[in-house]
Amino acid sequence: MLIGYARVSSSGQSVEIQRDALLAAGCEKLFDEKESGTSTENRKALADALEFVRAGDTFLVTRIDRLARSVADLEAIVSKIKAKGAYLKAVEQPIDTSTPAGTAFLQMLAVFAQFETAIRKERQMEGIARAKADGRYKGRKATVDVAIVRQMRTDGVRPVDIAAKLGIARASVYRALGEAE
Template sequence: MLVGYGRVSSSSQSLDVQFDALKAAGCEKLFAEKESGASTDNRKALADALDFIREGDTLLICRIDRLARSVGDLETIVATIKRKGAFLKAIEQPIDTSSPAGVAFLQMLGVFAQFETAIRKERQAEGIAKAKAEGRYKGRKPTVDAEAVRALKAEGVRPVDIATKLGIARASVYRALSA
């Protein structure tokens, strides 16, 4: 049986292109999710797909980066598939774990996917550092109204009651008061 798995990183992205390709390739069962590929944590559809596959099945993906972004996660996923007597194939890349060449290509692409993630994080950190140095990056907007916290404290309201009244954590009250 061909079992398809698709993934995008954010809820604003569409799975349609991957679904169309997986259906066209003959997948009888599809699993999909909108989660980051940086880790396998919180990837319920992936866990369900790995649980679903049986001996002789093939897990079909569009590209390796839809499955994992780290060599460690990729190795774990492939080991799970292999232990079940199943295979992994990619539509857009020559990956097929039923052949030695396909396994070798899978491992090479896994290294590049991890490298791409590391480079992207590095560029993002550089951009944030530059924006901070130029005074353009202030972080996310505050979610706590510090003035309201201070006003309630000035009225003699206890921090725990301020937190309850404003619907915020008590630690946020203390941070607002110390700022």
Template sequence: MTSTYGYARASSEDQDCAIQEAALRAAGCTIIRSEKKSGTTLDGRTELTTLLDFIRGGDTLMVTRIDRLARSVADLEKIASTLKDKGAFLRATDQPVDTSTAAGTVFFQMLGVFAQFETGLRRERQMEGIAKAKAAGVYKGRKPTVDAASVRSLRDQGLGGAEIARKLGIGRASVYRALQPTERSTER
């Protein structure tokens, strides 16, 4: 007996997979796995890995759109190869992708190229925005996650790097970075 498994993914914690999950249920998925992870890499995507490990010959992995599965051609090819090696198929509810057919396979490959292209464009726009903000003097960068004053205070009390890291629940490298003079303080 073959099964259809659904995979839903959102890129960030403030996004929701509910609409994808509903579409996958309506398409007949018996099991749906969801996660909130970036699609730019396969690393850390435990729910997808579970599905790929579990899927068997004749089964189908279903997504709503190919960009929910991966954002790079290399990752899409790796997933498609894994499915093909197992004798399983890939389908999308919102796109004419069905790797059990030649036309569906070609469309899948074209969509992969466009997903990677879209990611590249988004990255370029982001870098342009950062450059513009820097030129205008309004770019602040990421907010510090380590309280440098607390690190310095504990160092002044005679604590070493490892002990400071344990007390503050941070990595030792973060302690040493916080103790380094910053570019801003040397500019003044």
């Protein structure tokens, strides 16, 4: 049986192109979702698809970057598929884990997918640094009122009690108190 999996990263994107490609390739069962590919956490459709796959099945994706963005995640997913006696295949790439060449190509692409993620993160950090330097980026809004934390401490309230009363982490209390120094 061909089991298809389609994923896009954000709600503004559509899985339709991937769904169409997977259906055209002969998928009999399809799973899709809108979740980031940088982690396998919170990817219910992926978990369901991996649970559904059986011995002799082929787990089909359009491209491996739809499946995982890190070598570790990809290896874990491929291991689950292989442990069930199934194979991974990509419609738009020469990946087919039923062949040694397809497996080798999969491993090479996994390295490039991880590299691409690292480069994207690096560019994002550069953009944030530039925005900070230009005064356009201030970070997220403060969630802790430093003045209240300091006043409570001055009134003799222990940091652990301040955290409990304000519903914040103890580390946040210490950070707010440290700003006074």
